[in-house]
Every structure is written in C-alpha cells, then in structure tokens.
Amino acid sequence: MTMRYMPDAGRLYGPEYARDPQAVYAELRKRHGAVAPVEIAPGIEAHLVIGYQAALDVLTNVGGVWIKNGTAWQARVPDTPEAAGPVAMLGYRPNALMSDGAEHARFRKVISDCFDLVQPHKLRQMVIEVSDSLISQFAAKGEACLVSEFAQPIPARIFNALFGRPDSDSAGLIQAMADLMEADGERGKRGSDAFSRYIGELVQSKHAQRGDDLTSWFIDHPAALQPNELAETLVLVMAAAYEPTANLISNTISRMVSDDRYYSSLSNGALGTYDALMEALRAEPAMSNYGPYFVRQPVHFHGTWIQPAELVLVSYAAANTEPTNVPEELRSDGGAYLGFGAGPHRCPASDPAMIIAMTAIERLTSHLCDLELTVPREELSWRPGPFHRALAHLPVRFTPIRPDQPGESPWAVQPPSSSTPSAPTYQGRSGDYATSAPWSS
Numbered sequence: 001m002t003m004r005y006m007p008d009a010g011r012l013y014g015p016e017y018a019r020d021p022q023a024v025y026a027e028l029r030k031r032h033g034a035v036a037p038v039e040i041a042p043g044i045e046a047h048l049v050i051g052y053q054a055a056l057d058v059l060t061n062v063g064g065v066w067i068k069n070g071t072a073w074q075a076r077v078p079d080t081p082e083a084a085g086p087v088a089m090l091g092y093r094p095n096a097l098m099s100d101g102a103e104h105a106r107f108r109k110v111i112s113d114c115f116d117l118v119q120p121h122k123l124r125q126m127v128i129e130v131s132d133s134l135i136s137q138f139a140a141k142g143e144a145c146l147v148s149e150f151a152q153p154i155p156a157r158i159f160n161a162l163f164g165r166p167d168s169d170s171a172g173l174i175q176a177m178a179d180l181m182e183a184d185g186e187r188g189k190r191g192s193d194a195f196s197r198y199i200g201e202l203v204q205s206k207h208a209q210r211g212d213d214l215t216s217w218f219i220d221h222p223a224a225l226q227p228n229e230l231a232e233t234l235v236l237v238m239a240a241a242y243e244p245t246a247n248l249i250s251n252t253i254s255r256m257v258s259d260d261r262y263y264s265s266l267s268n269g270a271l272g273t274y275d276a277l278m279e280a281l282r283a284e285p286a287m288s289n290y291g292p293y294f295v296r297q298p299v300h301f302h303g304t305w306i307q308p309a310e311l312v313l314v315s316y317a318a319a320n321t322e323p324t325n326v327p328e329e330l331r332s333d334g335g336a337y338l339g340f341g342a343g344p345h346r347c348p349a350s351d352p353a354m355i356i357a358m359t360a361i362e363r364l365t366s367h368l369c370d371l372e373l374t375v376p377r378e379e380l381s382w383r384p385g386p387f388h389r390a391l392a393h394l395p396v397r398f399t400p401i402r403p404d405q406p407g408e409s410p411w412a413v414q415p416p417s418s419s420t421p422s423a424p425t426y427q428g429r430s431g432d433y434a435t436s437a438p439w440s441s
C-alpha cells in the first residue's frame with residue numbers, strides 16, 4: 001500500500017517511539033495540529049487524533065459519522081507479516097469494542113450486567129490476598145522486578161479466578177498477552193493463536209460445568225450470545241482487563257518510586273496512591289493509542305480529510321497531555337482525563353480496574369515502605385508497540401522483610417489456587433466474590 005497521506009508520517013513503532021512517545025506526539029502536534037498521519041507498523045497507516053477536543057469529538061459522536069466496525073479498512077490492509085499484528089488487534093470481531101448501535105448495546109449489556117455481580121469489597125479482598133501472596137515471594141530478597149513479579153501476575157490471577165480458570169494458567173496467559181500486544185507480525189499472530197486456545201479451553205470447561213464465575217454468567221445471560229460471540233466477548237474482556245490493568249499498576253508504581261512528592265508519601269507524605277493513579281492515567285495511560293475508529297463517509301475533521309476504510313486512532317496519551325488553556329474544571333471529564341476513554345465505548349470496568357490497581361499498590365507500599373528504583377526512571381525500558389504504554393521491567397530494591405518479623409506479614413495469607421478446572425478457581429470460595437446472577441435462578 002503506498003503512502004496516501006503526507007510524507008512525514010510519524011512512526012508509532014521502533015525503539016525511539018518506545019523510549020519517548022510524548023516527544024513524538026509533541027513533534028506531530030507541531031507539524032500537523034489535532035490530527036496527524038502516522039504509521040503503526042511498516043506500511044500500515046493511520047490518522048492519529050492527538051488534540052483533546054478532537055478526541056472528544058470522535059469519542060462522543062460514535063454512531064453518527066464515526067463507527068467502530070473496521071471491516072472496510074481490514075479489506076484494504078496488505079497481506080504482509082507486518083500487518084498480522086495490527087489486524088489481530090483492530091480487525092472486526094463480533095464484540096462490544098468493534099461493533100456499533102444495537103449490536104454494541106447488546107454485547108455491552110452482557111459485560112456490564114456480569115461485572116455488576118462482582119462485589120467491590122469481595123474483589124478488594126481477593127486483590128489483597130493475591131497481592132500479599134506475590135509480595136511474600138520476593139519480600140525477603142530485597143529486590144524485585146515489579147512488572148513480572150507483581151503487576152502482570154495480579155490481573156492474570158484475579159481474572160483467571162473471576163473467569164473460573166486455575167492459577168497454573170496465569171504464566172501462559174501473560175506470555176500470550178505480551179506477544180499479542182507487541183503487534184509486530186508473526187509474534188502478534190502467535191500471541192493471538194495462544195490466546196484463542198486459552199479461551200477455547202475456558203469455554204469448554206464452563207460448558208461442561210458452570211460455576212459462580214464471569215464465564216458462566218456470560219454463557220447464561222439472557223442476551224443468549226452465540227458461541228463465536230461468547231468467545232469474542234471473553235477474548236475482549238480478558239485482553240482489555242489484563243494488559244491495561246498490569247500497565248496501570250506498573251506505570252503508577254514507577255512514578256511513585258521516582259518522584260519525591262510520592263516517595264515521601266510512601267511513609268508519610270503529601271500525595272498518595274490515588275493521586276499517582278490519576279497522574280499515570282493522564283500522562284501515561286495504559287491504552288495509549290488503542291482507540292480505533294472509522295468514518296461512514298468522507299469527513300473533513302479538524303483540518304484533515306478522512307475517508308471510509310481509513311484507520312483513525314484516538315491517542316488518549318497525546319490528547320490528555322495537549323497543552324491547553326481550558327481550566328481543568330471546564331473540561332468535560334472533570335479532570336479525570338481520557339485514560340478510560342469517553343462516550344459509548346468508555347471502559348465499562350473502570351471501577352473494578354481502579355479497585356484492583358489501588359488495592360495492589362497500597363498493599364505493596366504498605367509492606368515495602370522504602371522501595372526505590374535501581375536505575376533512573378529515564379533509563380527504564382518500555383515494550384515496543386503502537387497501542388500501549390507498557391514497562392518491560394521495573395527493577396526495585398528495598399529493605400528485605402522476613403516472615404519472623406513482628407506485625408502483619410504478607411505470607412500470613414495463603415495464595416489462592418485450585419486444581420479443579422470446572423469449579424471457580426478462587427480456592428474454596430465458590431460464589432464468594434459475587435452476588436448470584438438473577439437470570440440463573
């Protein structure tokens with residue numbers, strides 16, 4: 001596919017972009033204004049919406065000019081290895097994220113109804129137990145990588161349990177998600193295949209025996225999802241839950257341990273975990289550019305002509321950080337920014353996501369109160385990929401703590417686990433984190 005746009009398209013891939021995406025957005029803003037031409041992989045072009053008002057104009061006008069179904073775009077994407085990853089992430093699927101109108105409303109209702117059954121205080125307790133069991137595995141070492149040893153396993157274990165899978169599946173899930181999110185050709189395809197297998201096994205086990213878990217509620221929801229719709233909804237929710245939550249946790253911790261305003265707060269300071277989460281959601285949102293949108297007909301939008309079958313990506317990361325004169329209180333999001341999106345496709349699970357991230361970080365910083373990075377924050381390495389802002393590693397050191405120390409210790413609580421695939425995997429706690437589904441009685 002030849003370049004259709006302006007010749008100086010920005011690159012949302014490669015080490016330079018991964019090192020400092022905000023520098024790339026600033027340069028694009030200078031050269032193009034609110035909407036900029038970019039490549040998300042070699043030969044795969046998109047319009048990147050980097051203006052705050054322009055982003056809101058897209059997100060809150062879905063259903064009119066703007067649509068989520070990218071079938072027309074997909075048909076024009078070249079069949080190259082580089083395109084495989086982006087197509088896996090952006091191509092049409094019968095799920096809430098990629099559909100419009102009544103189809104979207106039906107899928108979204110299944111997700112919202114079932115998540116409503118997860119009780120916040122039970123979820124919080126579950127996060128405490130998972131966090132404490134993870135902390136207990138590295139607390140005596142005095143050092144850890146908080147991406148692989150904490151931020152990634154937290155949502156993997158929590159959602160394994162909520163969906164009704166055993167803890168032993170967490171490692172495979174983490175690898176599949178990492179491959180899928182890199183979106184770099186063959187590796188993206190491999191991740192997509194591994195993830196599909198994971199979901200296939202999940203559906204099979206729950207069809208064999210229901211439990212008090214999200215998968216069983218999805219299966220029995222009155223919307224009566226067809227088998228492919230069910231699988232795609234599970235793929236979406238698991239992917240949407242795992243990757244951004246892991247990244248929200250690690251991005252936030254990386255700020256807290258490298259900024260004096262938070263550093264002192266670990267023991268006794270001015271700004272706390274909630275402030276750090278808000279700042280991470282604004283300046284480094286986990287789903288940095290994963291807002292795919294399309295137009296029904298040609299549109300002249302903030303100075304750029306956009307044609308049907310062209311990919312538009314809302315950059316939550318760039319829109320959030322656009323220098324603006326609009327006072328915070330006048331912004332339509334009341335200062336919460338676009339970290340969770342906006343409009344009809346806004347994240348339906350921002351509350352549980354915040355409970356998970358907030359609780360996990362509070363557990364970590366209450367057990368290990370002198371965490372510090374082993375390298376300056378500027379030297380941390382970030383995973384490549386156009387869609388996310390994801391640390392590859394988060395190396396920290398701290399004063400080791402040991403089980404025989406007095407006071408509350410993380411290993412007092414046993415990690416959740418289960419070897420029974422057909423029962424809810426949160427050991428011995430069937431139905432404990434949820435109310436029962438009204439449609440199952």
Ligand code: HEM
Pocket residue numbers: 096097098108111236237240241242244245248281285286287290291292316338339340341342344345346347348349350352353
């Ligand atoms: C409990 C964990 C989470 C779950 C289950 C979840 C689930 C979802 C789902 C199903 C959607 C699609 C909704 C629709 O299209 O109607 C969505 C959208 C979205 N989510 Fe989440 N999410 C979670 C955590 C997060 C986190 C931590 C972030 C960012 C920090 C995030 C950011 C977003 C954004 C920006 C969108 C909008 C995408 C768009 O505009 O197309 N989510 N989420």
